[in-house]
Amino acid sequence: MESSLSDLRDGESGVIISIGTSRSRGRYRRRKKLVEAEAGGERGWGFRKRLEDMGLTPGTKVTVLRSAPFNGPLEVYVRGSRLAIGRGMAERVFVEVKR
Amino acid sequence: MTKNRFTVALAGNANVGKSVIFNQLTGLHQHIGNWPGKTVEKAEGTLHFKDYLIDIIDLPGIYSLSTFSIEELISREYIAVERPDLVINVVDASLLERNMFFTLQLLELGTPMIMALNQMDMAKKKGVRIDHEKLEKLLGIPVIPTVAVSGTGIYELLEKAVEVAEKKVKTEPLKAKYGKEIEERIEKISSLLEKIQFRYPARWVAIKLLEGDNEVKNEIIKINPEIVSTTEKLVKEIEEIHEHSCSTVITSERYEVANRIAREVQEITPPIKQSMAERIHALTTHKILGYPIMAVSVLSIFYIIFAFGDYTSGILGDFLFGLKPIFEGMFGTGVVGKLVWGGIMEGIIGGVTVALPYILPFYFILYFLEDSGYLSRIAFLMDNFMHKIGLHGKAFIPIMLGFGCNVPGCLGCRIMETTRERILAAFVVTLVPCAATTVIILGLVGAFVSIQWALALYIINFVIIFFLGRLAFKALPGEPTALIMEMSDYRAPHLKTVLKQTWFRLMEFVTMAFPLIIVGSLVIKIVEILNLLEPIANILSPVTVTWLGLPAITGITLIFGVLRKELTLIMLSTLFGTTDFAQVMTPVQMIVFTLVAMLYIPCIATIAALVKEFGWKKTYLITVFEILLALLLGGIAFRLLSTFEIARLSLLIKDLSKI
Numbered sequence: 001m002e003s004s005l006s007d008l009r010d011g012e013s014g015v016i017i018s019i020g021t022s023r024s025r026g027r028y029r030r031r032k033k034l035v036e037a038e039a040g041g042e043r044g045w046g047f048r049k050r051l052e053d054m055g056l057t058p059g060t061k062v063t064v065l066r067s068a069p070f071n072g073p074l075e076v077y078v079r080g081s082r083l084a085i086g087r088g089m090a091e092r093v094f095v096e097v098k099r
Numbered sequence: 100m101t102k103n104r105f106t107v108a109l110a111g112n113a114n115v116g117k118s119v120i121f122n123q124l125t126g127l128h129q130h131i132g133n134w135p136g137k138t139v140e141k142a143e144g145t146l147h148f149k150d151y152l153i154d155i156i157d158l159p160g161i162y163s164l165s166t167f168s169i170e171e172l173i174s175r176e177y178i179a180v181e182r183p184d185l186v187i188n189v190v191d192a193s194l195l196e197r198n199m200f201f202t203l204q205l206l207e208l209g210t211p212m213i214m215a216l217n218q219m220d221m222a223k224k225k226g227v228r229i230d231h232e233k234l235e236k237l238l239g240i241p242v243i244p245t246v247a248v249s250g251t252g253i254y255e256l257l258e259k260a261v262e263v264a265e266k267k268v269k270t271e272p273l274k275a276k277y278g279k280e281i282e283e284r285i286e287k288i289s290s291l292l293e294k295i296q297f298r299y300p301a302r303w304v305a306i307k308l309l310e311g312d313n314e315v316k317n318e319i320i321k322i323n324p325e326i327v328s329t330t331e332k333l334v335k336e337i338e339e340i341h342e343h344s345c346s347t348v349i350t351s352e353r354y355e356v357a358n359r360i361a362r363e364v365q366e367i368t369p370p371i372k373q374s375m376a377e378r379i380h381a382l383t384t385h386k387i388l389g390y391p392i393m394a395v396s397v398l399s400i401f402y403i404i405f406a407f408g409d410y411t412s413g414i415l416g417d418f419l420f421g422l423k424p425i426f427e428g429m430f431g432t433g434v435v436g437k438l439v440w441g442g443i444m445e446g447i448i449g450g451v452t453v454a455l456p457y458i459l460p461f462y463f464i465l466y467f468l469e470d471s472g473y474l475s476r477i478a479f480l481m482d483n484f485m486h487k488i489g490l491h492g493k494a495f496i497p498i499m500l501g502f503g504c505n506v507p508g509c510l511g512c513r514i515m516e517t518t519r520e521r522i523l524a525a526f527v528v529t530l531v532p533c534a535a536t537t538v539i540i541l542g543l544v545g546a547f548v549s550i551q552w553a554l555a556l557y558i559i560n561f562v563i564i565f566f567l568g569r570l571a572f573k574a575l576p577g578e579p580t581a582l583i584m585e586m587s588d589y590r591a592p593h594l595k596t597v598l599k600q601t602w603f604r605l606m607e608f609v610t611m612a613f614p615l616i617i618v619g620s621l622v623i624k625i626v627e628i629l630n631l632l633e634p635i636a637n638i639l640s641p642v643t644v645t646w647l648g649l650p651a652i653t654g655i656t657l658i659f660g661v662l663r664k665e666l667t668l669i670m671l672s673t674l675f676g677t678t679d680f681a682q683v684m685t686p687v688q689m690i691v692f693t694l695v696a697m698l699y700i701p702c703i704a705t706i707a708a709l710v711k712e713f714g715w716k717k718t719y720l721i722t723v724f725e726i727l728l729a730l731l732l733g734g735i736a737f738r739l740l741s742t743f744e745i746a747r748l749s750l751l752i753k754d755l756s757k758i
Contacts, residue, residue, distance in 0.1 A: 018343070019347075046166075046578055046580070047578070047580070047581065048346075048347075049163075049165050049310075049346060049350070050165075050580075050583055051583065052346070052347060052350040052351070053162055053163035053165060053200075053350065054162060054197075054583055054585075055196075055197055055200070055354060057347065057350055057351040057354050058343055058347060058351060059351065060354070066384060066386070068384070068386070068389075068479060068480055068482065068483065069386045069387075070483050070484075071483055072479075072480070072482050072483040073479055073482040073483070073492065073582050075384065075479065075586065079196045079197055079354070079358070080194055080195075080196050080197065080361075081194045081197050081585060081587075082585065082586040082587075083583065083584065083585055083586065084475070084478070084479045084482070084492070084582055084583070084584045084585075084586050085581075085582065085583050086482055086486070086491055086492070086581035086582035086583065087482075087483070088486075088581050089581040089582070089583060
C-alpha cells in the first residue's frame with residue numbers, strides 16, 4: 001500500500017518510492033509524471049536533494065520510531081542512524097507499506 | 100632549520116568528534132573566526148609535529164557536497180580552490196554507511212586523503228566491529244582507528260598525515276563507480292570539460308552537472324553553454340532509463356556503494372540490553388514526559404546562570420568600582436579623570452560584569468548540552484512551535500540563548516542552514532526579552548505597577564514575536580527549509596573541548612562587544628561633560644513627552660539604554676534621585692516606558708553581533724525598524740491606557756458621588 005511517511009504509525013516501516021515536491025504531485029503513479037515531480041524545478045530541488053543526501057533514497061527502508069506530539073516532526077531510522085524530519089517534509093516522502 | 104609547512108583540512112559529518120580531534124591536534128594554538136563574508140565559523144590552528152609546521156582547518160560538519168547549505172558550499176570551494184595538501188576525513192565508526200556517503204564525495208574531489216575512523220569505543224559499545232585494514236584496501240587510502248576523546252590514535256594519524264602529505268606513501272583512492280549508463284555519460288561530459296579551464300576536477304564537475312547542481316551549472320554556462328545543453332540531453336536519457344530524476348539516481352547509487360563498503364567491513368552484533376544512552380533518548384523525546392523534562396532543564400539552567408551571574412557580577416562590580424579612588428588619584432576628578440573613569444572604565448566594568456558572570460556559564464552549559472546531544476532533542480520537541488513563527492526546531496536554541504543575552508543568541512543563529520533562516524532567526528532573537536530587559540520589566544512594572552502587568556508585557560512581547568516572525572517569514576524571499584537533523588547518540592561531553600569552545604566564544608564576545616561598549620560609554624560621557632544631555636532630552640521631547648507621554652528625562656535614559664538596557668533603569672533612578680519610581684511616574688508611564696525599552700533597539704553589543712554576522716545594511720534595517728516599532732506601540736499603548744485610566748477614574752468618581 002502506498003502511503004505518505006507522515007501517515008505511518010510509530011514503529012511501522014516502509015520502503016521509499018519517491019519524494020515529491022508537493023504532497024499532491026508526488027502522488028502521481030504514472031512513471032513519467034513521477035520523474036517530472038522529482039525534477040520539480042528550483043523550489044523542490046533543495047529539499048529533495050537534502051532528504052536524499054541524508055539517505056532517504058528510493059528503495060531504502062525507513063522506520064518511524066516516534067513522532068512528536070501536536071503534529072511535530074518524526075524520528076525515523078534510516079541507514080543505521082536516527083533522523084528528525086519535519087512533518088511537512090515527511091508528508092512528501094512516499095513509501096510502500098506492508099500491513 | 101626551516102620547517103616544512105603544510106595544510107590539512109578536517110572534513111566529516113556533524114557529531115563525529117571532529118572538533119575533539121581538532122582540539123587534540125592544535126591545543127590552544129587556534130583561532131576561531133568567520134569565513135570571509137559568510138556567517139560560517141572557521142576554526143584554524145597550527146601544530147608542530149616532528150620537523151613540520153602543520154596548519155589545520157576544521158571544515159564545518161556536513162553530510163554532502165551539494166549546495167543545500169552555505170557550509171557545504173564553503174567546504175567544497177575550500178577543498179577545490181585552496182587545495183589543502185591533505186584532507187583528513189573524520190568518520191563515526193558506528194555509522195559507517197552514512198559517513199561513507201560523504202567520504203565517496205570527498206574522494207571525487209581528488210585531494211590526497213586519509214581517514215580517521217573515530218569513536219571506535221562507541222562503535223564497540225553498539226556492537227559494531229570494523230575491519231579497518233579491509234576498509235583501507237577498499238578505499239585505497241590510509242585508515243587510522245581513533246578514539247579522539249582519549250587521544251588514542253592521534254599520534255598515528257599525524258604520522259600518516261605527514262607521510263601522505265610528503266607523498267612517501269602512494270595512495271590509490273577508490274573511484275566510486277556508478278551504473279554503466281551513468282559512467283558512459285560522465286565520460287562524455289568529462290571529455291568535453293577537459294577542454295575548458297575550471298577549478299574542480301572534470302569528473303566531479305560532470306557528476307555535479309548530472310545531479311543538476313545549479314551553482315556548477317551557472318558557472319559552466321558562462322564558459323561553454325554547449326556543455327550544459329549536452330548534459331541536459333544526457334540527463335533526460337538517464338531519466339528515461341531509470342524513471343527517476345537523474346540526481347536521485349546518482350545519490351541512490353552513491354549510497355549503494357557506501358552501503359556495500361560498510362557491509363563488507365563491519366560486523367554488527369547488537370547488544371541485548373538497551374544502553375543508558377538509548378533510555379535517556381527515549382525519555383527526553385517522550386511525547387508527554389519530554390516537555391516537562393525540557394522545561395525543568397531549561398529553567399534550571401537559567402536559574403543557575405542567573406544565580407551564579409548575580410553573585411559574581413556583584414563581587415566583580417564591587418571590586419572594580421572600588422578602584423575608583425585609585426583612578427581619581429591618578430587622573431584627578433577633572434575632565435580627564437571623568438573621561439577615563441566614567442567613560443572608559445565604566446564601559447569596561449559594564450562589559451566585564453556582564454560578560455564574565457553571565458556569558459561564561461552560559462556558553463559553558465550551551466556547549467556542554469550541545470556536545471552531549473540534548474540540544475537536538477530540544478529542537479525535535481520544539482519544531483512545530485517554531486514553525487508557527489516561520490522557523491524550524493533548531494531555531495529554538497538561539498532564541499533560548501536570546502533570553503539570556505541577545506548577543507550569543509545572534510551568534511547562535513549560525514546553526515541554521517541557510518542565510519535566509521539565519522536572518523529570520525536573528526531578527527526574532529533581537530525581539531526576545533534578554534536578562535537586562537527582564538530587569539527593567541520586573542524592576543519597574545513588576546515592582547511598582549503589578550506582577551500581572553509585568554506578565555502582560557511578556558505576553559505582549561511574545562505576541563509581537565509571533566506576528567513579526569510570521570511577517571518576516573512571508574516577506575523574505577527564498578525557499579523555507581524544514582527540519583532535517585541527525586539525532587546522534589547521547590554521549591559524555593568531552594570537557595576539554597567544551598572548555599575550549601567556551602573560551603574562544605567568550606573571547607569572540609569580548610573582542611567584538613567591548614570596543615563598542617567602551618566607545619559608546621565614552622561618547623555619552625563626553626555629551627554629559629559638555630552639558631548636552633538636557634538639550635538632547637528637549638530635542639527628543641516631542642517624541643518622549645508628546646507622543647509617548649513620558650517625563651522628558653526618559654529621553655536621556657533611553658539613549659543610555661543603547662549601551663546596556665538595564666542602564667535605562669539605573670539612569671532613571673540617578674536622574675530622578677530616587678528608586679521609588681511610584682513617586683515620579685504614573686503606572687501608565689511605567690508601562691509605556693518599559694514597553695519602549697523592551698523593543699526599541701538591540702543594545703550596542705547586539706548591534707555589533709548583527710553587523711558581524713549580516714553586515715551593516717541588514718543591521719541598520721533591523722535597528723531602525725525596531726526603534727519605529729517601539730515608538731509606534733508605545734504611543735498606542737499610552738493612548739489606550741490613558742483612556743482606560745480616565746474611564747476607570749470617572750467610574751470611581753461616579754461610585755464616590757453615590758456615597
